[in-house]
Amino acid sequence: MYIMTTFISSNIGYPRIGKDREWKHALESYWRGDQTEEGLRKELQTIRLNHLQKQKELGIEHIPVGDFSFYDHMLDTAFMFNVIPKRFQSQSRSTLDTYFAMARGTEDAVAAEMTKWFNTNYHYIVPELDDIEPSLRANTPLNDYQEAKRECGIDGKPVIVGPITFLKLSKGKHADLLQEWLSTFIPLYQQVFSELAEAGARWIQVDEPILATNLSTAEWELIEACYTKLTEAVPEANLLLQTYFSDIPDYQRLIQLPVTGIGLDFVYGDNLSSIKKYGFPKDKTLAAGIINGRNVWQADLESKLAIIDELSSEIPEGNIWMQPSCSLLHVPVTKTSESKLDQTIYEALCFADEKLSEITTLVQASNHGKESVEDTIHDHKQALQNFLATQQFDEHTSVTASMPTRNLPFTQRRQEQETHLSLPILPTTTIGSLPQTDEVRSTRRKWRRKEITDSEYQSFIRDEIAKWINIQEELELDVLVHGEFERTDMVEYFGEKLNGFTVSEYGWVQSYGSRCVKPPLIVGNVEWTKEMTVREVVYAQSLTEKPVKGMLTGPVTIYNWSFAHEALSRDSVQNQIALALEKEVLTLEEAGISIIQVDEPALREGLPLDRNRWNAYFDAAVRAFRYATSSVQPGTQIHTHMCYSEFSDIYETIDALDADVISIETSRSHGELIQTFEENDYQKEIGLGVYDIHSHVYQVWKKLEQILNVRLIRLM
């Protein structure tokens, strides 16, 4: 019997790091000098091919190729187009080392800036458009396409960052020169596409997540002209314009672009309403992102099928693909490695591989009837129901109508803090964590494996703290930190201590370069039951006359860097976290800690892509931060810290947080981030982060002095 396969499965991108983070280990061993370039290339190829094979076995029809990377996909795109700033060009370096130099810096060249990829905790390397000679250095998607065919017999779907997203996310002279840059880059993209089509690629996935942001009419005209040129020049290439992370504010313009297919997110934002309202072109393929690519919980497959039904009434048969809502880069690889989780939680979990299985189940159900996968659908429903029923989720927290407020305004608090803390005019401090050496990590591992006792571990941590209090004293720093030696990660640590969280064993996700994080899982009401940081900070304080900063992660960051089920509202979870942190803040204060830093590095990152949704987000963020920090005495100094954020958009929110001091990064951004504060005449205190901790290169004092001088003059 001939079976019509109306619906088709696809994937947008697969995690690079590997099930056991083998990608990370391979890179780091090369950087340490323990591996040759050839060895590294071989190892990474093995990982890459394994991932392709796995997707094939899971039954995915359109398998992405070219989504794999040696570091970051924006860096790859810059590199393939020879967008290599002069300072990295050196005859003595191999091509691969030039690539890594851009990402990580060298003795003589500051690393390129890195910043967050839309509203995720993934950092990309920012391309620099100054002083470059773009050309097609290598058609890397083509190489990847051919490799997949040759080595795995997979006719993959090449993936490339599209020109609009690439240029809009670059920095340099482009702001008003998008048009000029497009005229340089369009021919290069045309060449990439035509070579891919010639090699037989059925589809090319062109990632343009920037289309989910608010673009001007002038920009849309450029986008239309760009895609018209691209498709006219290479009519044989089937371009699938892929968007994700939100709905498309200019949906009507988007669907008129002359591409063969469009990929839309049906988890975040409300693209479904746009389709119902404005329809979808009959001659285009819709790649429907229906499985959440940013969360780790199983989907309710029946409700997903209901979405497919709605789409099917608008879109002709054969034109719908089913795929995750975005690249699976943002979720861990597979849940099968987890052995310690509560069974109910385990059953409800869904990492990258399991998500791909959900896709194939949905495709199967749509093509052959629900009955054909009845058991799977039933199991999913059951698992989800069990999870939501047995974990305690209570939407109501003691949230008040009025905004929590400190009992004195900043100017008066400042006076009290000055007397209380007696700091010099330009106090020096650090952001908090001091080196997690191999010894620190291996001792923690031993303690986890119960090879050493609790008290042995604690005394080790105490010794580290003492050692570093000494070092900081010798360096004559003014505000000291305890060093965070007891923490694996600034969110995971709190996840382990607060009620309502649980942590996975292997749920790693790439954050930047080889750095991975393990977001904790929110599985119930968040509650403070015991002190989390007091012991270490108070111990550090007992060793010095100078103030030691208490160090906490803020509510917005904890929420953003955890996996909360989408059935729970952000506000209620965020407020629960905030109220739990407030208890910790007050406990620290009571124990004699006068400076408390509440880090919010993810505040900017969580901003919705669509500006129309910003205010609600800001209000909730400010409220949560102030719940956590407002009830301290006026003489207690509240700090916050954000890194790698563009502040111009969120200045008012930062001001509204009402922290006494904000520490920001001013080194790697080459001092640009400070501008907003200068322009707005910020009245509270700022810590200038002049030493870039993400670069492995020793930074010369002269340089720092220079940055500092310029900043100070400007701020005065």
Ligand SMILES: [Zn+2]
């Ligand atoms: Zn930071």
